[in-house]
Amino acid sequence: MVAHQDMPYRAMGKSGLKLSALSLGGWTTFGGSVTDVAAVRTILHAAFERGVNFFDIADVYARGEAERVMGQALGELPRHELVISSKVFWPMSDDVNDRGLSRKHILESVDRTLQRIGTDYLDLYFCHRFDPETPVEETVRAMDDLVRQGKVLYWGTSEWTAAQLAEAHEVATRRNADKPRVEQPQYSLLVRDKVERFVAPAARELGMGLVVWSPLASGLLTGKYDDGLPDGSRLQAQSWLKDMLYSDDNRARVRAMAPLAEALGASRAQLALAWALSHPDVSSVITGATSLAQLNDNLGAATLRLDDDVRAQLDEIFAVA
Numbered sequence: 001m002v003a004h005q006d007m008p009y010r011a012m013g014k015s016g017l018k019l020s021a022l023s024l025g026g027w028t029t030f031g032g033s034v035t036d037v038a039a040v041r042t043i044l045h046a047a048f049e050r051g052v053n054f055f056d057i058a059d060v061y062a063r064g065e066a067e068r069v070m071g072q073a074l075g076e077l078p079r080h081e082l083v084i085s086s087k088v089f090w091p092m093s094d095d096v097n098d099r100g101l102s103r104k105h106i107l108e109s110v111d112r113t114l115q116r117i118g119t120d121y122l123d124l125y126f127c128h129r130f131d132p133e134t135p136v137e138e139t140v141r142a143m144d145d146l147v148r149q150g151k152v153l154y155w156g157t158s159e160w161t162a163a164q165l166a167e168a169h170e171v172a173t174r175r176n177a178d179k180p181r182v183e184q185p186q187y188s189l190l191v192r193d194k195v196e197r198f199v200a201p202a203a204r205e206l207g208m209g210l211v212v213w214s215p216l217a218s219g220l221l222t223g224k225y226d227d228g229l230p231d232g233s234r235l236q237a238q239s240w241l242k243d244m245l246y247s248d249d250n251r252a253r254v255r256a257m258a259p260l261a262e263a264l265g266a267s268r269a270q271l272a273l274a275w276a277l278s279h280p281d282v283s284s285v286i287t288g289a290t291s292l293a294q295l296n297d298n299l300g301a302a303t304l305r306l307d308d309d310v311r312a313q314l315d316e317i318f319a320v321a
């Protein structure tokens with residue numbers, strides 16, 4: 001029996017699809033830093049039992065391995081209760097056509113993705129970035145074909161600008177094609193400006209949902225990096241992420257939020273996730289976890305409500321420069 005009482009569900013923009021407010025993705029983790037299939041199964045099944053229905057994957061995560069191991073674990077759950085996504089854009093080999101948003105790459109990629117996951121259809125299929133080398137019309141028509149074929153239920157974008165989203169909607173309207181229904185941008189206390197100023201207003205106007213990634217800034221917002229780089233942590237393993245995030249300024253801000261979390265009886269992870277969830281245009285906050293303990297901590301954010309005073313204090317700590 002699945003207990004869902006602690007998990008709110010939100011509409012994905014103006015579509016009829018409902019997503020769990022907190023969802024779970026596989027970037028760098030499943031098939032990457034977590035290769036044990038039993039551990040992947042334990043985390044995914046626990047998430048499902050606590051009401052997570054949306055699982056976010058991409059072809060490029062661990063070069064197809066995330067689709068394989070997550071697909072294996074998700075295959076043991078009732079398919080109709082799951083919202084499974086994948087993405088296309090980043091190179092999957094050195095081949096000149098095995099990348100981007102051309103009709104050829106999209107139509108060939110989706111079949112490989114479906115096979116790796118072990119499902120007949122994707123609920124969501126994202127264009128993982130904008131492709132300046134392919135006309136938007138070609139991409140829109142390829143996605144529309146996948147929707148008409150039933151291989152994809154809704155398609156979306158990731159890290160597209162407001163102008164690119166508007167162009168896709170204009171082309172789809174003119175062509176009577178299915179429109180992108182969801183955008184996937186990065187959004188956290190540390191990376192917020194672009195979403196708040198440009199992407200969220202555009203998505204609202206176009207009726208698109210927002211499902212946001214790296215809400216904990218790869219774990220930095222949990223406070224786990226207060227005293228250095230813990231063994232086995234993501235920033236220790238991925239030096240490019242460390243170079244981007246592990247600054248004295250960021251760590252000082254994260255330390256400054258500790259008393260706020262404490263006063264709420266919450267962890268900093270929960271506070272950061274609840275803050276992202278409190279944006280009115282966000283349909284789902286996609287979390288990442290490498291252990292059951294992290295997942296349990298993070299899912300505690302689903303019922304945490306932040307009042308205006310707490311939000312104002314967070315705004316002050318994480319003011320956009």
Ligand SMILES: NC(=O)c1ccc[n+]([C@@H]2O[C@H](COP(=O)([O-])OP(=O)(O)OC[C@H]3O[C@@H](n4cnc5c(N)ncnc54)[C@H](OP(=O)(O)O)[C@@H]3O)[C@@H](O)[C@H]2O)c1
Binds near residue numbers: 027184217287289291
């Ligand atoms: N569309 C895109 O371009 C894009 C890009 C990136 C991500 N995404 C999606 O968004 C999902 C989430 O992104 P993300 O993984 O970067 O999210 P995140 O929540 O910012 O970071 C997750 C990582 O932080 C650490 N962590 C999480 N909870 C913790 C806790 N309670 N205590 C201590 N450490 C904790 C874990 O790393 P360690 O244990 O390894 O330290 C975990 O893997 C991805 O899986 C993917 O589906 C999409």
